[in-house]
Amino acid sequence: MKIIVCISKAPDTTSKIAFADGNSKFDENGVQFIVNPYDEWYALVRALELKEANGGSVTVLNVGDASNDAIIRKALAIGADDAVRIDAPTQDALFVAKQIANYVKENNADMVLLGKETIDYNGSQVGGMIAAILDMPYVSLASKLDMNGTTATIEREIEGGVEVVETSTPFVLSAAKGMAEARIPNMRGIMAARTKPLNVVAAIDATNATEIKSFSLPPAKTGCKYVDADNVEQLIDLLHNEAKAI
């Protein structure tokens, strides 16, 4: 079984969110970058578990420039067999999806897994786009994936609950919490990652369908109104009459 896991680079969850160049781009000053948690904790680890149980290979795929190599090595340290970076600056999901779909078409895969969204741009776009371009079934917000031959049994989030669906390879899946338990790379993994193949391939021509013009921060809270613990009724009164929230 050949599994491709798409990973993206994201700022560490504790990063200070600030903007540069007249609020036109994210200020990377002092920011630590990580593998997007949904890609790493859920999609990648489940792919490795499936490989360990059934054999096959796990390739991590990233679209980006050379500054992404550090997080790609992290994914290799966790256990992916090899990595591919499609060399292009990224700004738009459709552009990224076209790059990935083209690679998958040329190299084949039984499944393409990725996280349900990135924690920076919160797009939830790339998975569905890849599936549409490749005409593969798409299962999104999946919390469980089991394989039996070429048949996949998947739990996915729907309105007010989860449902179990079945499909067959090849397919595209976006992973959410519950899919697997995060793994911490060990020393052996980190050493091995240094020599695992990280192939850089050229991007295909594609245009960007969207562009971020500017960023802004939400207005800061004006301050907390404290209510005494002995006067809880006042809180409920404020919520009812002042905030009009209940």
Next chain:
Amino acid sequence: MSVLIYTDSADGTLTKNAFEAANYGALLAKKEGKTATAIVLGEASDIDKLGAYGITKVLHVNDAALNNFDPQRNAAIIAQAVTKENATTIIFPHDYSGKATAPMLAAKLDAGLVTGAVALPEGNTVRKTVFSGKAFADVEIKTAIKIISVLPNSVDKETGEGSVTVEKFACEIPATRLTVKEVKKASTELSLTEADIVVSAGRGLKGPENWGMIEELATELGAATACSRPVADIGWRPHHEHVGQTGIAIRPNLYIAVGISGAIQHLAGVNGSKTIVVINTDPEAPFFKAADYGIVGDAFEVVPKMIAAVKKLKG
């Protein structure tokens, strides 16, 4: 020209998010002098209600097979409606259905997509949340056809008296490659992303046996329940209640946080809430900086008093 809105149904009725998307689409159509047409796939008994949200026309594909959600099939049908209606903008709810279907349609139509919009577009530019609610981005869509998904609980509704004409939409329905085997609904629980009020608790509650009062407060308020990540990780509460940067992001009208410290990753998923109430024994808990109302006190004393006060209010 028209604005086409995908209004999804579940269990035979349209979802709250679908009505919000419909209203967003209707307001956009009004602003741009276009017609607002909704498309409903599968069974839905309350289509008439769309009129009050500004929709004038509905395309309905009333086929029970479509009750099972397949984003690929849905995208194929919506693409046919885009052509029929000469739609220039297509609106989705940014929920489980829109998150899967909108990108598939975008790739099919080679159209730019902005997900999680929090305001009507200004020209070709749409404001969305980024960094899990810590910031906004204004994103320009550069293609002629534009696709936007609307973040739940984020755009003010304008309802009125309008009525709709429902047209049976004759279209080609492709075969599905997804078979639904089993539905595990938590149907008695209010959906977390749709809830107006959320009562949430963290490690400060000490153990799962103490959640009775949280559930009772939620019931009294008609609220959904949520929790911090460690609480879900140690199994005190189910995973689907985990809110935050790596759980679900929510934007209720009122968020009540009990015994939660307010770590940056937790705040990321809840700071879009309109009003935030924090109950914590530690006056230094970071959550108070993000709160509108706070009580420095012991949850085991404060929450029962809140229940009593709410009961009294609701009389």
